[in-house]
Amino acid sequence: MSDKQTPKVNVDGGQLVFKAITAGLKPDPCEPMSEWADEHRLLNQTYAAEPGKWRTNRTPYLREIMDAFSPSSRCEFVTIMKGAQLGFTEALTNMLGYIIHRTPAPVMMIQPTQNLAKRYSKQRLATMIKDMPVLKGLVADPRARDSNNTTLSKAFDGGVLFIAGANSAADLRSVPVRFLLMDEIDSYPYDLEGEGSPIELAINRTKTFARRKVLMGSTPTVKDVSAVEREFLKGDQRKYHVACPHCDTMQELVWSNIKWDKDENKVHRPETAFYACSHCAGVINESDKLAMLQQGAWVATKPDNNYRDTRRSYHISSLYSPWESWENLVIKWLDAQRDPHLLKTFINTTLGQVWDDEANSVSQEDLQKKAEAYPLRTVPLGGLLVTAGVDTQDNRLEVVLWAYGKDGQQWAIDYHVFFGDPSSPKLWDELDEYLQKELQHESGEGIKISATAIDTGGHHTQRVYDFCRTRRYRHIIAIKGSSTRNKPVISKPSSVDVTFIMAGGYRYSQRGYLWQV
Numbered sequence: 001m002s003d004k005q006t007p008k009v010n011v012d013g014g015q016l017v018f019k020a021i022t023a024g025l026k027p028d029p030c031e032p033m034s035e036w037a038d039e040h041r042l043l044n045q046t047y048a049a050e051p052g053k054w055r056t057n058r059t060p061y062l063r064e065i066m067d068a069f070s071p072s073s074r075c076e077f078v079t080i081m082k083g084a085q086l087g088f089t090e091a092l093t094n095m096l097g098y099i100i101h102r103t104p105a106p107v108m109m110i111q112p113t114q115n116l117a118k119r120y121s122k123q124r125l126a127t128m129i130k131d132m133p134v135l136k137g138l139v140a141d142p143r144a145r146d147s148n149n150t151t152l153s154k155a156f157d158g159g160v161l162f163i164a165g166a167n168s169a170a171d172l173r174s175v176p177v178r179f180l181l182m183d184e185i186d187s188y189p190y191d192l193e194g195e196g197s198p199i200e201l202a203i204n205r206t207k208t209f210a211r212r213k214v215l216m217g218s219t220p221t222v223k224d225v226s227a228v229e230r231e232f233l234k235g236d237q238r239k240y241h242v243a244c245p246h247c248d249t250m251q252e253l254v255w256s257n258i259k260w261d262k263d264e265n266k267v268h269r270p271e272t273a274f275y276a277c278s279h280c281a282g283v284i285n286e287s288d289k290l291a292m293l294q295q296g297a298w299v300a301t302k303p304d305n306n307y308r309d310t311r312r313s314y315h316i317s318s319l320y321s322p323w324e325s326w327e328n329l330v331i332k333w334l335d336a337q338r339d340p341h342l343l344k345t346f347i348n349t350t351l352g353q354v355w356d357d358e359a360n361s362v363s364q365e366d367l368q369k370k371a372e373a374y375p376l377r378t379v380p381l382g383g384l385l386v387t388a389g390v391d392t393q394d395n396r397l398e399v400v401l402w403a404y405g406k407d408g409q410q411w412a413i414d415y416h417v418f419f420g421d422p423s424s425p426k427l428w429d430e431l432d433e434y435l436q437k438e439l440q441h442e443s444g445e446g447i448k449i450s451a452t453a454i455d456t457g458g459h460h461t462q463r464v465y466d467f468c469r470t471r472r473y474r475h476i477i478a479i480k481g482s483s484t485r486n487k488p489v490i491s492k493p494s495s496v497d498v499t500f501i502m503a504g505g506y507r508y509s510q511r512g513y514l515w516q517v
């Protein structure tokens with residue numbers, strides 16, 4: 001049944017919260033959340049990599065994070081900056097189950113958009129409630145006509161759960177909550193309908209509760225604009241240390257210590273991937289991983305940031321994932337060497353680290369050492385000209401530079417994101433400066449961008465036209481992205497020497513002046 005057909009239930013959030021607070025004044029339980037999850041949580045086969053009983057022992061690094069969010073811990077702010085495939089979403093769902101079952105109170109879970117919030121509610125949350133006998137009796141039946149159980153708000157004995165989208169100010173300003181869980185905060189809008197950051201708006205909702213809990217998690221995005229990086233730096237910056245099976249030295253697993261062989265033809269062999277201990281250089285195999293995780297411990301690198309244990313922050317990469325082998329990560333890494341998009345994705349979602357645009361390549365020294373193929377912002381020897389493609393989004397401009405050689409050869413040579421409001425001139429000034437910068441050619445010469453195509457598809461068409469009109473002499477043109485690849489949309493190209501096909505489906509001629517806009 002779609003939302004439209006569901007009988008409209010008029011949920012009065014304030015009233016629900018009031019009822020919850022007066023009815024649910026139970027003392028807080030001392031049972032840590034991880035113990036509760038091991039005893040009660042069931043994972044559904046539709047969504048879980050390993051259905052059946054939850055076992056914290058499979059992802060031992062989540063134990064302390066879940067327990068920090070338990071009322072028995074005094075910790076108030078918990079931030080997790082993380083890679084993918086670590087079981088984090090299930091841990092969040094555990095938190096909701098625990099609150100409903102053990103410590104009922106008003107609680108809010110925020111997803112980047114209202115659609116994602118609905119999806120989360122219908123899939124993960126509804127499935128957990130349906131599958132777990134201890135929860136089923138506590139939450140109103142969604143099929144009952146007068147039920148206080150809708151997709152985005154669920155009343156339960158002594159509490160109410162709101163599932164909100166970070167793109168909806170109405171969702172966020174509605175009610176006070178004691179528990180606040182924010183997922184994927186780097187995908188939230190910077191400014192919500194002129195009312196500021198949705199993260200701040202939501203945190204304001206918790207201020208009336210003396211024993212509040214605020215959790216923020218995300219894979220990070222770009223250095224200095226990443227919300228999860230900012231929150232991580234405010235906290236005590238914990239890293240998960242595991243012991244080397246050879247020398248017992250506790251250490252954080254880092255990408256530069258993943259090693260693999262090449263064969264006699266210098267072809268990479270990801271299947272030989274192993275971890276080299278940072279102390280004794282001993283070979284640590286994939287098969288050692290789980291036992292190491294189980295003996296691991298979080299270590300705060302900035303303990304001074306955690307006054308009275310109120311602000312903990314955690315960083316963890318996919319190197320620790322029980323579901324992602326080191327071999328697989330090496331394959332991803334090798335793929336990423338030829339495409340800045342993939343490299344950024346690797347840094348963000350595998351290493352759980354911010355992408356450093358300023359360095360024009362990779363934030364870590366050890367990554368730079370490993371970078372083969374060709375460095376970013378350098379045009380390979382066969383490259384004859386460089387073009388830029390600009391994508392206009394609501395909160396950023398994304399630029400990809402391509403180099404072209406003979407016979408349609410092409411290389412992606414840079415990827416850069418300008419965060420900010422595309423309706424403000426400042427952002428366009430930054431883009432202009434970037435487009436005028438000379439690039440390095442492998443021959444040692446400098447090379448300039450020959451032409452730039454800016455997509456007018458977003459909400460800032462007039463800005464794009466204004467920008468292009470005065471820069472035509474630099475072959476900066478406005479184009480309209482087409483759903484059909486390689487199809488010119490605005491007009492036929494005139495006086496074409498060579499037409500190169502650009503990524504994204506745009507055509508470009510070496511002579512330029514292609515489209516009259």
Ligand SMILES: [Zn+2]
Pocket residue numbers: 244245246247248249277278279280281282
């Ligand atoms: Zn060792």
